[in-house]
Amino acid sequence: MSGRIQRLPSAHPTVALLARAAAILLALLTAGVILAANGADPLKLVAQVVKSTFGSRFGLEDVGLLVTPLILTGLSVAVGLRIGAWNIGAEGQFYAGAFAATGVALFVPAPDFVLLPLAFVAGGLGGMAWILVPTLARAYADVSELITTLLLNFVAVLLVYYVSTGPWLDPDGHALATTARLPCELPEFWGAVHWGFPLAVLLTVLVAAGLSFTRWGYEVRVSGSNPQAARYAGMPFRRHLILVMLLSGAIAGIAGMFEVVGTVHRLQGGISNNFGYLGIMVAVLARGSALGVLAGAALMGIILNSGIILQTQGLNVSTVLAITGLILFFTAIGDELSHYRFVRNETASV
Amino acid sequence: MIDLRNLSRRGFLNLGVAAGAGLMMPGGLIRPALAAAKPLAPVAEKDAVIAFGHTGPVTDEGWTWSHDQGMKAVQQAFPKLKTIFVESIPYSADASRTFRQFVSEGANMVFATSNYGDFLYDVAKRSPNVAFFECDGRHPMDNLGTYYVAHWYPTYVTGIAAGLMSKTGKLGYVASFPVPSVYSGTNAFLMGARSVNPNATLQAIAINSWFDPQAATQAGTALLDNGCDLLFGIMDEAGYLQVAEKRGAKAVMWNTDIRRYGPKGYISSIVVDFKKFYVEQVRQRLAGTWVPSTPILAMGAGVDRDAWGETVPEEVRKQADAARDKILGGWSPFTGEIKDSKGAVRVAAGKTMTEEELYNWNWSIEGVKGL
Known part of the structure; x- marks a missing residue:
């Protein structure tokens, strides 16, 4: 039997799903073998992870809190990818959004029902402001947004460290290197999980619908896959690029707002927890699809939460990181492989 | 143990070796939250779980390593109890998740070896039967003490x-x-x-x-x-x-x-040397005499x-x-x-x-x- 291997432009969804499941299983198996070789009992560890994550309300709440910012930073990156822009700066926009929301919450004297929407808008605008320069530089001077968005991350972190240990430092001194506790917080949705979670899901669905069912979404997708064709067809490529990049920044900024107003309640240097960078992985796992972000963020949240559980079981932080990396590594290979199929040569060669 | 709020500086220094004094000292400066604290129920050594949350890796040959030596001293003094630890905990909501995980694994006592502030307090508030200790902390509660060194x-x-x-x-x-x-x-x-x-x-x-x-x-x-x-x-x-x-x-x-x-x-x-301090606090926790205190270990007695x-x-x-x-x-x-x-x-x-x-x-x- 003869045949050839053919690469498809897009993988069949079922094949992609199977490849992903196989990849995760394979990664866990590899990790299990390594752990067993080091004297740990992998089955006991898995049981503990499953029990702690899904067997208790606390575990599920923890995952919910973890997934909320991951959905939004993942969505931020995924939206950018739709028009071919790599927003590596979700981390910085997250900080900028948290910073702006904190400023509003700390200094605007207003009741909660005014303050919370105001902080939400401020968070979005903060993220947008942080990506504004890279956006204009890309749109008008063709400067790679990959570099500019990345570099601005470091500026944002330092800005937040500066205000939280300087001018906005908690005056009562109970907490070190943070601002005062914010006077308002997002109401609870389910246990410790605040309303940021359903809002993040809603926002994702809205963006996905906008991209799939509107003329704007169609033009954005065409512009992303072939800018020249889009221009030739008379689509305003530059306008779409600017709008989509600003939207991407705003979404990451809202993630920062949710984290500071919903989860942490104080602005401080470590607040981002690398959610901006993890968002890149979520978007890659989601294969750039807006709805896929929900699944990608859930997977990432469960992996990260399992990491904490594994550490309390005596695994050190490097081992946990290695397992996380292994899962993503196998997933990436699986994704690529799912684009190929074996085609049997039907006709005899002449 | 010495309590900074109860002692004059002179008394503080002289008491460096008088371990165990702690909150028993009379004095008007105890915060209401601490004065009202009742000891937590005793725990049998074989059932006890003592958890440590660290800011750095235990292999740093520095701060975290020193606290890890303290944990090893606890293991030596009470070989039947179980110790768990997590290293390199970031100052983010991940810290809350870690401390909460300690509690859900049955920890009776949790030491945070750095100032985690609200990330720790949120968990401590929801776990009144667990004893917490925060290094470099400033916000004692009914079930949370603070400790540090007079460096x-x-x-x-x-x-x-x-x-x-x-x-x-x-x-x-x-x-x-x-x-x-x-x-x-x-x-x-x-x-x-x-x-x-x-x-x-x-x-x-x-x-x-x-x-x-x-x-x-x-x-x-x-x-x-x-x-x-x-x-x-x-x-x-x-x-x-x-x-x-x-x-x-x-x-x-x-x-x-x-x-x-x-x-x-x-x-x-x-x-720094936290061995004596940790062993003493765990001993009190097991015996059912632990109440939160706010010691600062003196020069010659911890630093x-x-x-x-x-x-x-x-x-x-x-x-x-x-x-x-x-x-x-x-x-x-x-x-x-x-x-x-x-x-x-x-x-x-x-x-x-x-x-x-x-x-x-x-x-x-x-x-x-x-x-």
């Missing part, structure tokens, strides 16, 4: 050695964040140096981390490039000592004896200077150790007049700062730059 005394002692050994009188400091433990470190160090060289100054660089060998190395290099010839800091590892060694400068370190990373540059270290480095001259050792003896005898170097970096008098002439003021020091003295 400013040995720091003052090493500052004298630094003042005598620095040729330029320009001291460098690798800081983490502008927080009280850093202010008390920079201030005590420069006050020691100025007691022998009134023109000494101190330049600090904050790197926003307690454990970041690369950033600490860069900061150390920048400080030496700017004319400093002696480095101090509050890092959990040996990065800037290696820089000093390479450049022929001197360094005072923290946590442990790490002279092998720079034997010529090593002056001394602010060494001290390390043995002097090989290049420290005899005369320098003598002069610095004379001050150490004086402090152990009850004298405090932190007596006015002390001016802040803007020149305003913050401690009046003749007035001595209290332990609580030293613990919460949040301003720089004259001569400190960069915080």
